[in-house]
Amino acid sequence: MSANLPDAPALHQYLTFRLGGLEYALDYSRVQELRPLQALERFAADGEIIGGVAISRGVIMPIVDMRIAFGPRTAQHDPKTDVIILKLSDCVMGMVTDGVTDIVTLGPSQIRPFDHIGEDSDYLLGMGHIHARKLIVIDIDRLMAIRRATLGARHAA
Template sequence: MHTQDAAAGAGQYLVFRLGGLDYALDFAKVRELRPLQALERFASAGEIVAGVAVSHGVIMPIVDMRVAFGPRPPQHDPRTDVIILQLSDAVVGIVVDGITDVVTLSLEQVQPIAGAASVDYLLGRGEVDGRRLIVVDIEKLMSVRKAPVGVRQAA
């Protein structure tokens, strides 16, 4: 039962699996969903940046979130998916273990995660139908941190 009040403050979130946990990100940032093997990759790189790919004429980096959040599986599973995101300043693909569904979460359903206040990309823990979801701000997670002017970064 949806009412105007219940819909206020609620948003759609794409749920994906990563290292045995369920994560959720703002569905408005999702441009496309593709199986990894269906994506045309034309360059490969290091561990986390898994290379460069093209989708519908757009060239984008592919970030393997499985490496960023734990050890890379020895091989790609047929369920390995790529979420192509339209961020404020770039199009980026992220490799995840699999996409499960799209859920609606209200602000009241997202609670802070104890001890994670210093991690700005973690919005909190949501619960939908008994499932616990780690809700992330994908813009902050994928942003490149730059050193302030005059501060040298380690080589």
């Protein structure tokens, strides 16, 4: 006879990365791979935020430099700069950050929602807490949808 135990809260894995002095986390299931920026065949630089188009393992994808998108600074490429290759709901794209930190596991009780965020910030899921670390947990699909819409509006103007 088995006892009916309540379901344990679902734990999720997150890839953590640094950007502008803050640490972020995104759903690890959205990560296809990590590649050094220098290992990607890049061409067609399109502007500041879109760092061009690259080919990785036969897939053509845009490269978004989040270091520029999230802060008023120029991107400094170094030989160790990693690109997070994301498999989003409607495309594959690369995202350049200040650096990948690690993979962590968080449960719902470890993520506190943000108070008073606007519609344009609905990609911010909450503040993750693990040991002494604070992680800004993001919905990468929503964030990249905003970036694509913004860039599309710029090109249409």
